[in-house]
Amino acid sequence: MRALFKFSSTSKLALIVVLFALTPAAFAQGGGTSTIAAEGPWARATPGGARTGAVYMTLANKTDASDRLTAASSDVAAEVQIHEMSVVNGIMKMRQLTDGLAIPARGSVTLKPGSYHVMLIGLKKPLTVGETFPLTLTFQKAGNISVTVQVKAMGAMQDNKSGGMGKMEMK
Amino acid sequence: MRARRWVLTALAGVTGVAALGLYFAFMVSACPPEQASDIGHFGGPFTLVDDSGAPVSERTLAGKPYAIYFGYTFCPDVCPTTLLDLSRWIKTLGPDADKLNYVFVTVDPERDTAASMHTYLSSFDKHIRGFTGTPEQIAKIAKEYGVYYKKIPTDDGSYVMDHSAIVYLMGADGKFVTFIHYQEDDASAVAKLRSLAEAVPSS
Numbered sequence: 001m002r003a004l005f006k007f008s009s010t011s012k013l014a015l016i017v018v019l020f021a022l023t024p025a026a027f028a029q030g031g032g033t034s035t036i037a038a039e040g041p042w043a044r045a046t047p048g049g050a051r052t053g054a055v056y057m058t059l060a061n062k063t064d065a066s067d068r069l070t071a072a073s074s075d076v077a078a079e080v081q082i083h084e085m086s087v088v089n090g091i092m093k094m095r096q097l098t099d100g101l102a103i104p105a106r107g108s109v110t111l112k113p114g115s116y117h118v119m120l121i122g123l124k125k126p127l128t129v130g131e132t133f134p135l136t137l138t139f140q141k142a143g144n145i146s147v148t149v150q151v152k153a154m155g156a157m158q159d160n161k162s163g164g165m166g167k168m169e170m171k
Numbered sequence: 172m173r174a175r176r177w178v179l180t181a182l183a184g185v186t187g188v189a190a191l192g193l194y195f196a197f198m199v200s201a202c203p204p205e206q207a208s209d210i211g212h213f214g215g216p217f218t219l220v221d222d223s224g225a226p227v228s229e230r231t232l233a234g235k236p237y238a239i240y241f242g243y244t245f246c247p248d249v250c251p252t253t254l255l256d257l258s259r260w261i262k263t264l265g266p267d268a269d270k271l272n273y274v275f276v277t278v279d280p281e282r283d284t285a286a287s288m289h290t291y292l293s294s295f296d297k298h299i300r301g302f303t304g305t306p307e308q309i310a311k312i313a314k315e316y317g318v319y320y321k322k323i324p325t326d327d328g329s330y331v332m333d334h335s336a337i338v339y340l341m342g343a344d345g346k347f348v349t350f351i352h353y354q355e356d357d358a359s360a361v362a363k364l365r366s367l368a369e370a371v372p373s374s
Contacts, residue, residue, distance in 0.1 A: 047244075047251055049290030054247040079327045085248055087353050092249045092336040096325045113248055114354075120247075121329065154294070155255045 035063045036103065036142040041135065041149045044113075044156055046126045053077070053127050054117035055135060055149050059101075060108040063141075070100035071138040074149075078122030080135075085114060100140070113157055127151045213339055213347040215315035219276070219308055222289035222301035229345055236348070236367040237272035240338045241318045243279035244291045249336050249353065251294075256360070257338065258296035263361050267368040273299045278320035278334045280309045340367055 041057040053076075061067050072080040082097045101116060103109050111117050118135065127133070131151040138144050216229045238257065242250035254275060261268045275292065277283035280303050288301030303309070313320055320334040338351035340363060348367060351360045 044251070046247075047254075047291050047294035049287055050244060050247075050251075052245050052247040079329075081325060081327070083331075087249065087336050090335055090337045090350075090352065091319055091333060092246075092353070093323075093333045094246075094248075094331045095323070096331075098326060113252065117248065121325075121327065154251060155259075 034142060034145060036061055036067060036137075036139055036145060038137060038145055038147045041147045042152050042156070043120075043127055043133075043149050045129045045151055045154045046123065047154070048126060050126055051121070051123055053120040053123055054083075054113070055120065056111045056113065056117055057147070058108055058110045059103050059137075061103040061105060064105050065141065066105045067103045067142055068100040068140040069103065069137060070140055072118050072135060073138075074120060074133060074135045076124055076127070076133045077120035078124070079120075081119045081121060082116070083119045084116050087114065103139075129153055213316045214341055214345050215312075217304075217308065217312040217315065219302040219304035219312065220285050222285050222292055222303075224285045227302060232272050232274070232341075233345065234343055235270065235272045236343050236371065237274060237341050238338050238351070238364065238367075239274045239276060239316070239341060241276045241278050241313065241316070241320065241334055242336070243277050243332050243334070244283050244287060245279060245331070253336065253338065253353065254292075254295045254299065256354075256357075257299060260357065260361050260364055261296045261298050263357070264364055264368065267365060268298060270368040270371040271298075271364065274302055275299055276302045276309070276312060278309060278313060278318070279332050280304055280306050340364070342367070343371065 037060040039058040039060060041055060043053055043055045046053045055072075059069060069082060072082065074080055082101050083094055084097055084101075085092065085094045087093075096119075097116075101109060101111075109116065118137075129151055132148050133151070134146060135149050136144050136146050214229075218226070218228050221227045221231075240253060240257065242253065244250070257273060261273065264271075273296070275288070277288060283301075283303050285301070285303055288303055292299055292301050302312075304312075312318075316339060318335045320332055322330045323333055324330045336353040338360075340348045340351065342348050349363055351363055
């Protein structure tokens with residue numbers, strides 16, 4: 001009975017693996033077949049006990065048709081959403097982009113502090129400097145793209161300038 | 172070209188002033204007269220708890236000028252950035268830093284308990300204290316400081332908060348002195364804090 005149960009869960013797993021391999025996601029990850037490039041994905045380290053974090057990167061569309069980032073997911077958070085942040089007349093507003101984020105044909109969009117970000121909600125543990133974690137981005141046309149996110153200092157402003165203007169060693 | 176830029180700047184300025192006017196008109200009309208905040212008149216009595224769970228009021232802050240900022244710990248960008256900026260400014264002030272109080276008040280009292288604020292603030296300069304309270308207590312202090320905040324629901328049944336992203340600088344008498352705006356440059360922010368500290372006689 002026990003052996004039978006084990007066998008059946010193994011076959012379920014095998015089935016899932018096969019199904020996953022057949023999805024467009026698997027093709028999107030393979031070398032030059034991807035039509036969207038997710039460049040330099042990074043996140044800021046989070047303060048103690050923080051339940052949210054933000055991921056930034058540049059999304060470049062290499063095709064002649066516009067695409068749209070519609071969803072994202074990651075093991076590090078219970079929920080991942082696409083947000084736009086702005087500060088107007090001293091008031092910070094954050095909005096979930098329920099229709100996703102448009103990436104123009106042959107163009108690019110940069111997700112950065114004070115603007116667009118992929119928001120991690122319900123972090124399972126704080127993000128610490130030097131760590132990396134996986135993130136899956138879902139596009140309307142390009143399908144799923146898996147990226148590795150690099151965690152930078154808490155005050156970092158861009159991927160290539162770790163720390164930059166906000167760098168500070170915190171205890 | 173230059174004239175056109177000037178006209179655009181002036182237009183933006185006029186629009187900004189008009190928007191601010193409307194905002195304050197709304198704030199004043201939304202408050203009962205005895206609690207109304209006039210322009211340039213921020214602050215007032217409050218009852219809250221600090222991040223150690225101890226009760227605090229405006230008397231806790233009396234005698235020292237203070238910097239007060241309203242935000243929430245679920246905020247992924249502006250709040251940690253501002254608290255990190257403030258931490259850096261405090262460090263730059265050196266010994267003068269002790270002449271001031273620094274307060275982070277939550278606008279999300281339903282999720283930000285004293286304990287969670289304490290853990291959150293452990294990542295920033297130890298001078299910064301966290302204040303929370305009941306939704307009514309938070310509504311009162313926000314009104315006194317002319318702070319705007321609003322709950323915005325998200326897909327997952329949760330919410331984010333819109334809120335003022337300004338640091339208020341207050342005198343030792345609890346009267347408003349000036350603002351530090353979001354992403355104000357370090358030199359300007361530190362100069363404002365230092366002039367506030369210099370108004371305090373060295374002990």
